[in-house]
Amino acid sequence: MPDPKGLFISFEGIDGSGKSTQARRLADWLRAQDRDPVLTREPGGAPGAEEIRRLLVEGAPERWSPETEILLFTAARRDHLERTIRPALEAGRDVVTDRFADSTRVYQGATRGDLRALVDRIHADAIAVEPDLTLVLDMDPEVALDRGLARQSGEDRFEEFGLPFQQKLRAGFLALIDDHPDRCVLIDATSDPDTIAARITQAVAKRLP
Template structure:
């Protein structure tokens, strides 16, 4: 069976990291090779760019420069981590991918969508997700979770105001509506176990698991 590429998207505090880990464990229990990763980051070079972006050091340069840095990090992530894993038949699960650039720097940062699309075409090419899970939570709830988690160490995007996060949510909802063949919207307001089950049902419905021996789910 060929590798599959699943991405998780959503605003700050939506629970992506938890669900990436849980889905990875559940797929691994079926005997699959699973690679869990994240953006920005996921490879040594991209992790360096992650620090630059999330520390806020690049913020004075504006959303266009941030979009270019995300694209550079993504190119390394794809070359070093994602494509080699997919080529050997692994399932790759990423906490964020190109949709975050579309939303954060495009829809919210007002970078020209044509430029965002050009950067995506250059860096991503044909390596696009088979399935994107968008975890949806109200901006107030997600921001509250993020602040509780990070405290005084809130990163570049977590530290933005409520209106920013509301705009993010709207943009992710629009993405889910615009690309229903790839994106599945999951209510992230539920408890973590309920979200995990909704994610699993989406994966079972969208991707071919029937030929895999169905072991005991974790």
């Protein structure tokens, strides 16, 4: 029999919704189930992709046009796919990523112009991979924005677009769930971290072999 393929799980949602924290907790839970997950992120997750990350998340909001951002994100994602995601899945390891292609569909395709068709064409040609499960963390954009800015991480280029941008993002992610109900699960991210983590592990457990 062929080796089993790992489960590919992505976390999505607006900035400050707790994706990174919950991705780490999920990876820990999977290890407790005697699995061997790879925890990664976008943009980034591979050496070349991490270099592109700095170009995208630092600097002034107007640094790049939406079209240029799409190309940069896709270049980073291709490196991530080739060097991290695909080798792990083929080795039978689960992959837990903080963001994947859905972020580009929402951030550049739906909120910074009517560019969704361009995003989808480039994705089909250059990536052509979707997660097995996408967990969309949802919360009030104003609360999430305050959280994101409070981090003072230096990677707050998108937060600096302001609250109206975050509100558009939330609407975009909610629409994504309607578009892909087979793989997208809505997670209420307004509860305490333990409750959120329990909801996530329940959703993931249903997908495990």
